[in-house]
Amino acid sequence: MLWTCINLPNLALDIFHIGADDNGAYVVTDSDHRTIIALNHQAQKVGIKTLMSLSAAHARSPDLKVHHRKPTHEINTLKQTALYLMRYSPHVSISIPNSVLIEIGASIKLFKDARHIHQSISQDIKRLGFNAVITSAPTPLAATWLTQCGVETLIHNKRELASHLDRLPLSLIKTQDNNPQAFQAVGMRTIGEIKNVRRASIAQRWGYDVLQQIDKAYGNTPDPQKLFELPQQFQSKIPLNFPATSVEEILFGVNRLIQQMCQYLSNTKRGVSCFKLNLLDENLNPHRYCLKLSSPSRDAKHLTHIVKERLNQESIPSRIEEIQINTETTESLSPESKNLFTDINSKSPNDQTLIDLLSARIGEGCVYGITTNPDHRPEYAWKKSSPSRQRQHHTIHNRPTWLLSEPKLLSTTSGTPQLRGPLTLIEGPERIETGWWDPHRVRRDYFLAMTQNQSRVWIYQDLPTRSWFLHGIFS
Amino acid sequence: MASGTSHRNITQQTGIGEISILLPALAQLSQGTQRLLFVNPPYIPYAPSLFSKGVNINNILVVQTDKLTEIVWAIEQASRSKSCCASIAWYAEANDQAIRRYQLALENQKILGVLFTKPALRKKNNPAPWTDIVREAQSQKWIEIPNRRRGGPISSIPLARLNH
Numbered sequence A: 001m002l003w004t005c006i007n008l009p010n011l012a013l014d015i016f017h018i019g020a021d022d023n024g025a026y027v028v029t030d031s032d033h034r035t036i037i038a039l040n041h042q043a044q045k046v047g048i049k050t051l052m053s054l055s056a057a058h059a060r061s062p063d064l065k066v067h068h069r070k071p072t073h074e075i076n077t078l079k080q081t082a083l084y085l086m087r088y089s090p091h092v093s094i095s096i097p098n099s100v101l102i103e104i105g106a107s108i109k110l111f112k113d114a115r116h117i118h119q120s121i122s123q124d125i126k127r128l129g130f131n132a133v134i135t136s137a138p139t140p141l142a143a144t145w146l147t148q149c150g151v152e153t154l155i156h157n158k159r160e161l162a163s164h165l166d167r168l169p170l171s172l173i174k175t176q177d178n179n180p181q182a183f184q185a186v187g188m189r190t191i192g193e194i195k196n197v198r199r200a201s202i203a204q205r206w207g208y209d210v211l212q213q214i215d216k217a218y219g220n221t222p223d224p225q226k227l228f229e230l231p232q233q234f235q236s237k238i239p240l241n242f243p244a245t246s247v248e249e250i251l252f253g254v255n256r257l258i259q260q261m262c263q264y265l266s267n268t269k270r271g272v273s274c275f276k277l278n279l280l281d282e283n284l285n286p287h288r289y290c291l292k293l294s295s296p297s298r299d300a301k302h303l304t305h306i307v308k309e310r311l312n313q314e315s316i317p318s319r320i321e322e323i324q325i326n327t328e329t330t331e332s333l334s335p336e337s338k339n340l341f342t343d344i345n346s347k348s349p350n351d352q353t354l355i356d357l358l359s360a361r362i363g364e365g366c367v368y369g370i371t372t373n374p375d376h377r378p379e380y381a382w383k384k385s386s387p388s389r390q391r392q393h394h395t396i397h398n399r400p401t402w403l404l405s406e407p408k409l410l411s412t413t414s415g416t417p418q419l420r421g422p423l424t425l426i427e428g429p430e431r432i433e434t435g436w437w438d439p440h441r442v443r444r445d446y447f448l449a450m451t452q453n454q455s456r457v458w459i460y461q462d463l464p465t466r467s468w469f470l471h472g473i474f475s
Numbered sequence B: 001m002a003s004g005t006s007h008r009n010i011t012q013q014t015g016i017g018e019i020s021i022l023l024p025a026l027a028q029l030s031q032g033t034q035r036l037l038f039v040n041p042p043y044i045p046y047a048p049s050l051f052s053k054g055v056n057i058n059n060i061l062v063v064q065t066d067k068l069t070e071i072v073w074a075i076e077q078a079s080r081s082k083s084c085c086a087s088i089a090w091y092a093e094a095n096d097q098a099i100r101r102y103q104l105a106l107e108n109q110k111i112l113g114v115l116f117t118k119p120a121l122r123k124k125n126n127p128a129p130w131t132d133i134v135r136e137a138q139s140q141k142w143i144e145i146p147n148r149r150r151g152g153p154i155s156s157i158p159l160a161r162l163n164h
Helices: A011-017 A041-045 A054-060 A071-085 A114-128 A140-148 A158-166 A191-195 A199-206 A208-218 A247-268 A300-313 A349-362 B019-029 B047-052 B068-081 B096-106
Strands: A003-007 A026-029 A036-039 A065-068 A092-095 A099-103 A133-137 A235-244 A270-281 A286-297 A320-332 A367-372 A382-385 A402-413 A416-418 A424-434 A442-450 A456-462 A468-473 B006-011 B035-039 B060-063 B084-090 B112-117 B130-137 B140-148 B154-159
Touching: A003 A114, A003 A140, A011 A026, A011 A036, A011 A071, A026 A041, A026 A054, A071 A092, A071 A099, A071 A114, A071 A247, A092 A140, A099 A140, A114 A133, A133 A140, A140 A158, A140 A208, A158 A191, A158 A208, A191 A208, A199 A208, A235 A247, A247 A270, A247 A300, A247 A320, A270 A300, A286 A300, A286 A320, A286 A349, A300 A349, A349 A367, A349 B060, A349 B068, A367 B047, A382 B047, A424 A456, B019 B084, B019 B112, B035 B068, B068 B084, B068 B096, B096 B112
Parallel strands: A026 A065, B006 B112, B006 B130, B035 B060, B035 B084, B084 B112
Antiparallel strands: A003 A099, A003 A133, A026 A036, A092 A099, A235 A320, A270 A286, A270 A320, A367 A382, A367 B060, A402 A416, A402 A468, A424 A442, A442 A456, A456 A468, B130 B140, B140 B154
């Protein structure tokens, strides 16, 4: 087991800082709107400190910018970070108020060595725009304590861990009454010192919980973590700073959301087969588009391309202020395995791309495969099918290549059906009398007929009405 | 019939030659993993019949649209995707510009392209590299090839009666 703790000491401050320009002093106040709990570098310069009251801070810097703390925003940021880090290991846990824990021990082989993962994580966090203290240790609590003291290190084994933990201050241990001065009265300062005291005395004096914490940190007792679970559906939105007026501008935002969605899908080992795009215009009226795929995918390029084709077909309101995307149906999609022998039935990924593109532009119902259907009625002996499904088919002989979607009524002259002149019956009759169990009952005699100019057609006489119909055309 | 070229097939009326000329080729092409694209077919391509003639109908993809721009666009996408081995399109009123674009889409791609149009569009400056006309005279079907790339017009060939 090797736990990496990513501690974001300035989380309360950083969530306001990301994407904003960094000039001028600003502070974050607690939920009471009076006490300062976080401040930036410029605020420190003018002598403002944490736990100072807001009025005192205003006295030092009149043009101070003040934000109120947003705990839900902080937790969401931690969740996003956890989601992002899931590519290293599925064992990610969120530790309130400002840490994410990730067990990287099981992933060491995949990423070559622990140091490599450790560096890669810190680069990722930097890219997200956070100041972080990152430490890896064999137990989650030890990793958390080390980061709280600002120690950045990588500890491989428990023996090494003990020497680090021994030096840490006792104030890290939480007592029942949450009193940071609890240990000062006995003249001990470090965890190493308290470890040498008899266990029974520790339990008696400060409670059993303190003992438990020490055991968990040194790895003498298991410390299970509540794992971060991925949400069932992906949902995300992006407000645009400037209203988008063209498809290209909308696609820029869509692309960012799709990247996030594909990251989510890749973490859940799933592919999306239907997702919804919602564009909000300046009056906050929604414009919803449902995009269906022929088979599940998590290829960001492909998904963006489909959205592009779809949006090009739609009339889009001129000013779009917000873009939302959520997954509607997802299916499990394991990474493709490579076979030694190629499967002759397998389709190339290009095939799916083509079908999705055609459906996005021309319309879903207008792009389809065809299949046979076990029914004697000619109009039910075929049906549209999803193009990506492979099926078994049934053979029926003497059927025309083309079928009319609706049988065409033929005029008759003295009992002979006419189609550009009288028709000559060549073969038949083939009686089809079935479907009595549903409203589309048929009783027909089918004939192969020849027109005056040698075209061969498939006609039938409807037995109840005695009228003739054209139903198919042989080539 | 070699793939990699586009054919323009002019028929006087539906029902006299048309696709039966192509069926043996389509049956052979459909055995692979690639798709056969039917763009804007005049009627329903009847699955039981195609299947009984040896066409692997799992590979057939029908695109139902009667707008010329979309027909040409669909063929362009098909030939670019490399997942199609044939695209058969029906558009009676195809103009020279569309045929030229269609030809460009298929050029240098390993795809068989056939476009069925009306005989009224037969002109001298036909951009398609190969045109054949199926017509019927003296109770027999004739195939006429008024233009082909690298070669002048050749005389009509009687088409052996094809069984259904």
